[in-house]
Amino acid sequence: MQALIQRVSQAHVTVAGRETGRIGAGLLVLLCAERGDEQAQADRLLAKLLKLRIFSDAAGKMNLSVQDVAGGLLIVSQFTLAADTSGGNRPSFTAAASPELGLRLYEYFVAQARQLHPQVATGEFGADMQVTLINDGPVTLPLRVATG
Incomplete structure (x- = not known):
């Protein structure tokens, strides 16, 4: 399971002109489930995310977590993070979880985040989303936990 984390001063996501999630300062989390991932990977990724000192x-030192600053989380499903671009010009997404597994793990991750953090907003799994953000810093980091 992996995520691309962006520290933001604000972010929101819309689907067909309807806003599904908005946060002020916090983290935009682009989340990708991969083949073989289970709830254990989601738990480890969330634990790392909530304690990451960025x-x-x-x-002026990066020394505080999103929990320390009471920031928001905007969690958006993003299967394209599993892209393999090593062969040719068309990405392959064979490493991505099936839509069924991806949805199950995305919903689990969001539910766990809501139990552990007071401010969680989301996109809409599988939808064509427009994400607007102001990247603070900019700070953008990949997070990955191994399957198994």
């Missing part, structure tokens, strides 16, 4: 402290 917000500035009073001295």
